[in-house]
Amino acid sequence: MVHFDNCLVGQVWHGRSFTLIExxxxxxxxxxxxxxxxxxxxxAKNSFYGxxxxxxxxxxxxxxxxFNEISEFSGIGALKHEFEIASPAMTGDxxxxxxxxxxxxxxxxxxxxxLVKFELxxxxxxxxxxxxxxxxxxxxxxxxx
Amino acid sequence: MHLYTFSKAPNPKRLGYFLKFKGIEITTTEVxxxxxxxFSDSFKTINPASTLxxxxxxxxxxxxxxxxxxxxLESQYPDIPLFGLNATEYAQVVGWTHKLxxxxxxxxxxxxxxxxxxxxxxxxxxxxxLPQIPDLIERGNIRLAAFWLEMDEYLSDKAYIVGNxxxxxxxxxxxxxxxxxxxxxxxxxxxxxLLQWQKxxxxxxxx
Numbered sequence: 001m002v003h004f005d006n007c008l009v010g011q012v013w014h015g016r017s018f019t020l021i022e023x024x025x026x027x028x029x030x031x032x033x034x035x036x037x038x039x040x041x042x043x044a045k046n047s048f049y050g051x052x053x054x055x056x057x058x059x060x061x062x063x064x065x066x067f068n069e070i071s072e073f074s075g076i077g078a079l080k081h082e083f084e085i086a087s088p089a090m091t092g093d094x095x096x097x098x099x100x101x102x103x104x105x106x107x108x109x110x111x112x113x114x115l116v117k118f119e120l121x122x123x124x125x126x127x128x129x130x131x132x133x134x135x136x137x138x139x140x141x142x143x144x145x
Numbered sequence: 146m147h148l149y150t151f152s153k154a155p156n157p158k159r160l161g162y163f164l165k166f167k168g169i170e171i172t173t174t175e176v177x178x179x180x181x182x183x184f185s186d187s188f189k190t191i192n193p194a195s196t197l198x199x200x201x202x203x204x205x206x207x208x209x210x211x212x213x214x215x216x217x218l219e220s221q222y223p224d225i226p227l228f229g230l231n232a233t234e235y236a237q238v239v240g241w242t243h244k245l246x247x248x249x250x251x252x253x254x255x256x257x258x259x260x261x262x263x264x265x266x267x268x269x270x271x272x273x274x275l276p277q278i279p280d281l282i283e284r285g286n287i288r289l290a291a292f293w294l295e296m297d298e299y300l301s302d303k304a305y306i307v308g309n310x311x312x313x314x315x316x317x318x319x320x321x322x323x324x325x326x327x328x329x330x331x332x333x334x335x336x337x338x339l340l341q342w343q344k345x346x347x348x349x350x351x352x
Contacts, residue, residue, distance in 0.1 A: 006166075006349055008310050010226040104310075143348045 002073045003142035004114035007101050015066040015097030018122075020054055022091040028058045054089040059131040063120045066097035074140040076113060083133035087124075095122040095130065102134075112141050148173045149191065150198040151183070155250060155324040157198045159211045162316045162350050167225045169218060171200075194271050212242050215313055227313045237307045241314035249292050249321035255285035256328040289330060292321075297336035304345065311349055319346045 022041065029038035033055035036043035044052045060083060089095065103117040116139050122131040148171045150157040164171065176182045176197055183195040192199040192209050200208045200217070208214045216239075219228050228238045258264040259277040268275045296318065300306070306314040322343055325331055332339050 005345075006311075008226055010230050012224040014224070143345050 002071050002139070004074075004104065004106065004116060004139040005142040007073075007104065007116055007139065009101050009104055011101045013070045013099040015070045015099065017094045017096045018062050018066060020089055020091055020093045020095065022052050025052055025054050025058060025091065028061075029055050032057055049088050049090065052091045054093075054130075056083070056085050056131075059083075059085065059089055059095075059122060060133070062095065063097065063122055063131055063133055066122075067099060067120060070097070070099060073137070074142075076138040076140060078135055078137050079115065080136040081133060082135075083131060086129045086132055089122070089124070089130040093130070094125045096124075097122055106141070113138055114141055115139075146171050146203060147201045148198060149176050149188065149201070150174075151176050151178045154178060154197060155253075155320050156196075156211045158320045158323070159313075159317050160198050160214055162320065163215050163218070163227060163313060166311070166316075166350065167218070167222055167227065169222050196270050212239070212246075227311065227316070229308050229312055234308045234312070238312045238314045241306055241312075242317050245314065245317040245321055248288065248295070249318065250324060252285040252288035252292060253321065253324050253328055253330070255281045256289070256330075259285075285328075289325065293333055293336050293339065297332075297339040300342045301338040304342070311346070315342075315346050316350065319343065319350060 026039055026041070029035070033039075035055075037047035037049065037053055038044075038055045041052055044050075047053075060081070098121045100119045101116055102119050104114060106114040115136055117134060117136045120131070120133040120135060121129050123129050148160075150160065150173060152158070152161055152175065176188055178197070182188060183197060189195060191201065192207060194209060196209055198209075198211060198214060200214045202208065202217075208217060215227075219226070229235050254269075258268045259279055259281045264277065266274045266276055268277045268281075305311060306318060322332055322339075332343060334340070
């Protein structure tokens, strides 16, 4: 179990790869982000990237799924997410997940918790980062000072 | 890689906690010091100084110091950093491991090895047989008492020895505190900061 105290700044977790499948992207896009370059293969062919691209919300969901798979965190909840879509994620891309603890701060008022800022990335088989996300998450402490 | 160790002894313990926290598993052979297995011809061909831990790398290189082994493994397994976050903290961790060895571990070893039959003519580890010097027991007691006070003062305003999180320096100091029990010594009750720190590190290392 990863708590605030045994989560070290600089610590890295490597998640598994996730392959983008066109029908899954389209299914997600039709419900949540029905822009033609996400939801319609024919219209997407004539779009800027020439094919179906994954919605940013879908990438966020993938990152959340893979985050949950790598380790058990004593999380209370997320306070903030910031993310950038550095390059398009296309059908067939194999996205690899990496998580890095970049900052942490114990709560001054509540001795049982602290805030940890993580960097999450999804990187393609060509080493292009398609999602870079910064998430501030409140974790329980293992030690109450 | 192949590790030769004797898990109960202090230097192997430094490495043991380091491996455990980083989640590193290495094929390991226990060499029983109590049975004198470290003096066997077969082990001396690996490490002529008969000291533990000893790590044999895949290319045959033999590392025989805890700090050397930890430095090597940190470079090979960097995902859980235990040498600080930058060059300054790295230097501080290395400096502290040296200081803790000299000022913490050695006084206890002086008390332990300069009395009794087990260490007779083996007052220091290594290739050379050395006679015991009983006066060093008293010197060890004085040095250990000073060590407790120095660490207590140092930790009075800090949660960890270097930076803001666990490093090998904390592991080393934690092992020294436990090693003191071998000579029936412990952190004095008056050293409240050091005792609180020990509890904090215990919570992290003793899972």
